[in-house]
Amino acid sequence: MARSGPAPRAAHGTLAAMESTRLEWDGAPASVRAAVDRALRRHQRDALDELGQILDAALRVAVRVAPAEPRVSDIVAEAGSSNQTFYRYFAGKNELMHAVMERGVLRVRSYLGYQMAKQTGPADQIAAWVQGLLTQLTVPEVATQSIAISRLTLRSGGSSPGRATLDDQLGELLVAPLAAAGRPHPELDARAMLDVVLGALERHVATGTGPDTVEREHLVTFCTDVAGGA
Structure with missing residues (x-):
């Protein structure tokens, strides 16, 4: 019971911060909104390009090593990427x-x-x-x-x-x-x-x-x- 008090205050504080952020965004100038939208679109394009490179690399490696199974390390190397980037998008090879x-x-x-x-x-x-x-x-x-x-x-x-x-x-x-x-x-x-x-x-x-x-x-x-x- 002694620790039950702070939790509601923390939650209330978080909700208040979220509400404040939402109001700030609602009141943001059109130029600010447009800048954020452009940044998000660029990020999405970059992510799609990155994903496309990994998918293309996986296909090339799969063709090259068939009937053996490709290794994630070979796919990452073929894509010129990194393990960190690979696992940002996929949980493992089966998902890829x-x-x-x-x-x-x-x-x-x-x-x-x-x-x-x-x-x-x-x-x-x-x-x-x-x-x-x-x-x-x-x-x-x-x-x-x-x-x-x-x-x-x-x-x-x-x-x-x-x-x-x-x-x-x-x-x-x-x-x-x-x-x-x-x-x-x-x-x-x-x-x-x-x-x-x-x-x-x-x-x-x-x-x-x-x-x-x-x-x-x-x-x-x-x-x-x-x-x-x-």
């Missing part, structure tokens, strides 16, 4: 590789959406999605990066809910064309198509191969036939 994978998935999603937007009919849009996703293993540079990332994420929790959520972002692109084709359950169809195509990709990733022309055409036909069978 998830970020690399997430950025890769978002880039692929943007690419698929762009390719699908060129088409008008649902079947053509689905075909563009399948062909675009298979491109990840047929363009040499992209294939090498995809294989390296996939091997790492599969070893370090690639089957986790986080990975599934990222994969679902690719499948979501199929829902609209499947619905337009009159499919009664477009979400389930999209999930099934995603499983089929990603399953084929992961099979090739495991062996370091890629789908040949016959397999590519079969996967496209298989998926577009689903849309045509509404």
